[in-house]
Amino acid sequence: MAKTALVTGGLGGIGTAICRQLHCDGYTVAATYIHNGVRLQSWLEKQKADGFDSFHGYFCDISQWESCAKLKEAVEADLGGVDILVNNGGITRDATFRKMTAEMWDEVIVTNLSSVFYVSRQFVPDMANRGFGRVVNISSVNAQKGQFGQTNYSAAKAGMHGFTKALAQEVVSKGVTINTISPGYIGTDMVNNIAEEVREKIRAQIPVGRFGTPEEIASVVSFLASENAAFITGANIAANGGQHMY
Ligand code: CAA
Numbered sequence: 001m002a003k004t005a006l007v008t009g010g011l012g013g014i015g016t017a018i019c020r021q022l023h024c025d026g027y028t029v030a031a032t033y034i035h036n037g038v039r040l041q042s043w044l045e046k047q048k049a050d051g052f053d054s055f056h057g058y059f060c061d062i063s064q065w066e067s068c069a070k071l072k073e074a075v076e077a078d079l080g081g082v083d084i085l086v087n088n089g090g091i092t093r094d095a096t097f098r099k100m101t102a103e104m105w106d107e108v109i110v111t112n113l114s115s116v117f118y119v120s121r122q123f124v125p126d127m128a129n130r131g132f133g134r135v136v137n138i139s140s141v142n143a144q145k146g147q148f149g150q151t152n153y154s155a156a157k158a159g160m161h162g163f164t165k166a167l168a169q170e171v172v173s174k175g176v177t178i179n180t181i182s183p184g185y186i187g188t189d190m191v192n193n194i195a196e197e198v199r200e201k202i203r204a205q206i207p208v209g210r211f212g213t214p215e216e217i218a219s220v221v222s223f224l225a226s227e228n229a230a231f232i233t234g235a236n237i238a239a240n241g242g243q244h245m246y
Helices: 013-024 037-049 065-079 102-130 141-145 151-174 196-204 214-225
Strands: 004-007 028-033 056-059 084-087 133-138 176-183 236-239
Touching: 004 013, 004 065, 013 028, 013 037, 013 084, 013 214, 028 037, 028 065, 037 056, 056 065, 065 102, 084 102, 084 214, 102 133, 102 151, 102 176, 133 151, 133 214, 141 151, 141 176, 141 236, 151 176, 176 214, 214 236
Parallel strands: 004 028, 004 084, 028 056, 084 133, 133 176, 176 236
Antiparallel strands: none
16 A cells, blocks of 8 residues: 655645655655645646646644644545655745844744644654654755844754654654755745845855755655665755755
8 A cells, every 4th residue: 555645835846846756656645735725726736737636635734733633633534644744844034133023933933843843743653653654854954054034944944953863763663764854945936035136145155056956855855755764864964055064
C-alpha cells in the first residue's frame, strides 16, 4: 500500500513542488491550505491539468492547536495514518527591529515554530507506534546566518533546528527520522515580494548567481523521506546556492 505524505502549506511555491515530487515518488499526497476553498479548487484543477490528479486538500490553520487536531481526525478518516510529514507552512512579517510590533513577532513565532510542534504532535506518536516515519522541517538559510529585517523569522526558523535535534533523539529507536532543510532564497512569491532593489542585492550575494527553484528543495525532501535516508536524523541540509556555508 502506498505510504501517505502530508505537506503543510502545500499550495505555496515550495509546497507545490514538494507535493508533486512526492506524488512522483509514489506517495498518496495530502496538502494543507489556509486560504478559502476556492483557492484549493483552482490549485487542484491546475495540478490535474499538469497530470497530478490525486492530491487531497485539507483546511488547517497550523497556528492553532485545535485546527491541527481536526486535521489529524480528517486525514486519518480519509487516508489512514501519515508516514511522511513535511512541515513546510510559514509566513514572513519583515521589519527592522525598531519597527517590529509584538503582533508581527507573535504571528511569525506561532505560525512558523509552534505549528511544527502542533502538527508533529498529532502524527509523530503514531509513526513511532507503527515503527516508521519521516519528518522533514523546512527551515531557512536565515535561521543559520540571521537576516536584517527578520528577527522574528530568523528566531522561529532557528528554533526548528533545536526542535528537530531534540525530537530526533526521542524517536530514532522507533524508526522515525526527523531532519531539517534550510533553503536559501528560492524564486517564489515570498522572495518576489521583497522590494526589487533589496532583492537584487541579495541575489548578488548568492555564489551560484541565481535564486533556487522549488524543485531543488523538493528533491532534498524526496531523499530525506526515502528508505535510503534511514541513517540520517537530527541533521540539517543547507540548499542555498553557496550563500552561507556552515
Ligand atoms: N544591512 C545593514 N543595513 C541595512 C540593510 C542591511 N542588509 N538593509 C537596509 N539597511 C539600512 C538602510 O540603509 C537604512 O539605513 P538608514 O536609515 O541609515 O538610511 C535602514 O537600514 C532602513 O531601515 P528601515 O527600517 O527604514 O527599513 P525598511 O522599512 O525600508 O525595510 C525591510 C526593512 C522590509 C526589512 C527590508 O530591509 C527588507 O525587505 N529586507 C529583506 C528581508 C529579507 O531578506 N526577507 C526574506 C524574505 S524571503 C524568506 O524569508 C525566505 C527564506 O527563508 C530565505
